[in-house]
Amino acid sequence: MRIVLQRVARARVTVGERVTGEIGPGLLLLVGFTDGDGDEALAWMAEKVAGLRIFADDEGKMNRSVQDAGGGLLVVSQFTLYGDTRKGRRPSFVEAARPEIAIPLYERFLEMLRATGLPVQTGEFGAMMQVELVNDGPVTLILER
Numbered sequence: 001m002r003i004v005l006q007r008v009a010r011a012r013v014t015v016g017e018r019v020t021g022e023i024g025p026g027l028l029l030l031v032g033f034t035d036g037d038g039d040e041a042l043a044w045m046a047e048k049v050a051g052l053r054i055f056a057d058d059e060g061k062m063n064r065s066v067q068d069a070g071g072g073l074l075v076v077s078q079f080t081l082y083g084d085t086r087k088g089r090r091p092s093f094v095e096a097a098r099p100e101i102a103i104p105l106y107e108r109f110l111e112m113l114r115a116t117g118l119p120v121q122t123g124e125f126g127a128m129m130q131v132e133l134v135n136d137g138p139v140t141l142i143l144e145r
Contacts, residue, residue, distance in 0.1 A: 001037045001045055001105075002081040004030040007054055007139035011074045013123040014130045021121030026071030028133050032081030033097040033105045041145040042105065046112035049073070054139050062139075066118060073113055076123035076131060077106050099126060 005027055012022040029049065054062050055069035066073065079102065083091035097105065103125055113120050123129045 001034065001041045001145050002032045003045060003049070003143040004078070004081065005049065005052075005141045005143060006030075006133060007136045008074075009134040009136040011131070011133040013074065013076055013121075014132075015124050015127045020124045020127075020129070021074050021076075023072035023074045023119070023121050025069065025136060026119075027066050027073050028131070029073060029075045030078040030081060031075055031106065031109065032078050033102045034082055034095050035097050035101055037097065037105050039108065042109045042112055044145050045143060046109060046116060048143060048145075049113065050116040050118060052141075054141070067116065072119040072121065074121045074123075075110060075113065076129060077102065077125045 008023070008026060008028050010024050011028040013020050027049065050067055051065050053065050055064040055066065055071070057063040079093060079096040080091070082096035083093055084095060085091050106125055110120060110122060
């Protein structure tokens with residue numbers, strides 16, 4: 001499981017003209033799954049995302065979690081996180097979980113995130129999505145489990 005996590009002032013996902021998810025301050029998560037992912041990896045990631053201290057405290061130090069900061073999550077499926085570009089010029093996606101595996105993993109991950117009490121918005125699995133964001137500082141992390 002891979003996540004590219006971006007701290008945002010706001011973010012929105014649209015499919016065509018329809019907004020599928022939108023948050024104010026919080027975290028935008030681009031999430032990719034592989035065949036070997038299961039509940040252990042999902043639970044670890046959900047706990048890590050909820051507790052990661054990357055928001056500023058009153059002294060300006062990254063010392064608060066998204067929960068502490070009262071932020072939300074916007075979670076977008078992104079199979080291309082498993083694109084392998086080591087050979088040739090076209091990425092290979094053989095490590096990315098196929099939809100019949102990835103969709104249940106994505107839905108289970110969303111359940112685990114919602115169980116933390118955080119507000120969770122989403123993109124639409126498999127759709128051609130437009131993701132807009134306004135960064136909240138230069139905070140982008142890659143999480144892998």
